[in-house]
Amino acid sequence: MTKKLLVTALFPALATQVSAINIMLDFDTHSSTFFDNATTGAAARAAVQQAADDLSAAITTKLNAISAGDAGYKNTGTDQSKSVTLDSTIGYTNPNTGATISGLTPALAQDEFKIYVGARSLTGTTLGQGGPGFIGLGAGGSGSNTGTFANAAAAASAASTADMGRGSSIVAGTLSGTIGGANYSTTFAPTLGNLWFDNDNSTTWHYNHNLVPTGTDLYSVALHEILHALGIGTYDAWTNQVSGANWSGANxxxxxxxxTGLIDGPGAHIAENTMSARLSDGVMQEVVMDPDxxxxxxxxxxxxxxxxxxDLGWETVTVPEPSSTLLLGLGSFALLLRRQK
Ligand SMILES: [Zn+2]
Incomplete structure (x- = not known):
């Protein structure tokens, strides 16, 4: 089988873009995996980094910085003698051990979306798993639960969402509750994610993303798992647009x-064997987010x-594509519209 080498600069037109999401990888927990191996480690990390860079270049959503600790994650709303304080936290799964690391309040830089990367033994034919991290929300209040207490809760909710929403319209999750009879709610933009790859020698990995793959291509699987961390198959915004095998998102x-029929059976992927045009050259290829x-x-x-x-709310590059396939599609669509009149 002959395969073309991956073009290293997928999005050369993006040089003028001032700000977009910046997917940062954390390999700190990778010890004793192929990411740590003297022979494979450098190429393996480079392949995952290339996948992160290609997605960072494709997503133009801006995310505000979050300050560490109370300055960023604790928000108090007051009204007269009443006050409500909301404590937001975030977390992730240790990619090597599966341990839950929650209750964190780290500083995140402008546009930073941090993903913890590792490897572990995965059963069957599973190559990797990825997803968003955790969010948490606690509430406390002072003053009685009457009168302006609800105003204080609303003010705390607005302040908390302003910080954790990072000034974007992309929603990783919303947490809400009641305190003293007053409702509170915080909407979280993406902050942390996690992903891991099979590491029990049942998968013959191809590490070098600059070479034609001979084995299972780590770059390709990394793209797939990072997209799960960005919400495909995982965010509420995904679930809300899935009905059986059907997708309702306009884009x-x-x-x-x-x-119709665009979603894979269990509901977390694009349907098996779905084809679309590659960004790099417009050639039709099986989508990254089909199941395998x-x-x-x-x-x-x-x-x-x-x-x-x-459809999940991310802003992305638009594809510059004068491809005949696309033009044909538009022509067919216009014809269909005329028939309906
Ligand atoms: Zn998947």
Missing amino acids: AIASHGTG IQVNTRKELTELDLAFLR
Whole structure:
């Protein structure tokens, strides 16, 4: 099988972009895995880093910085003698051990989305797993639960969402509750994620993303798992647009022509064998977010993968594509509209 080498600069037009998401990888917990191996470690980390860089370049959403500790994660609302304080926390899964690391209040830089990367033994044919981290919210109040107490809770909610929402419209999750009869709620933008790869010698990994893959391509699987961390198959915004095998999001429907049958059975992936145009050259390829990948195969980001991200609320690059496939699709659509009149 002959495969073209991956083009290293996928998005050369982005040089003028001033700000976009910055996916930062943390390999600190990677010890005793192939990321730590003297022979494979450098190439393995570089492949995952390239996947993160390619997604960082494709996503134009800006995320505000969050200050560490109380300055960023604790918000108090007051009204007269009443006050409500909301304590937000975030966390992730240790990618090597599966241990839950929660209750964190770290500083996050402008546009930073940090992903903890590792490896562990995965059963069956599973190559990797990825997802967003955890969010937590606690509430406390002073003053009685009458009169302006609800105003204090509302003010705390607004202040908390302003910080944790990071000034963006992309929602990783919302936590809410009641205190003293008053409702509170905080909406969280993406902050942390986690992903891990199979590490029990049942998978023959291909590490070097600059070479034609001979084995299971780590770069391709990394793209897939990072997209899970960014919400595909995981955020509420995903679940809310899935009904059985059908997708209701407008961007993916526009890209694919229909949302009917576009979702894989268990509901966390694009349907098996779905094709879309690669960003790099417009050639049709199986999407990154279908459930599996063949050996000796590299996947690159496709237009449909990005369309799903836009349906989740992410802003992405638009694909500069004078491809005949796309023009034909538009022509067919226009014809269909005329027939309906
Ligand atoms: Zn998956």
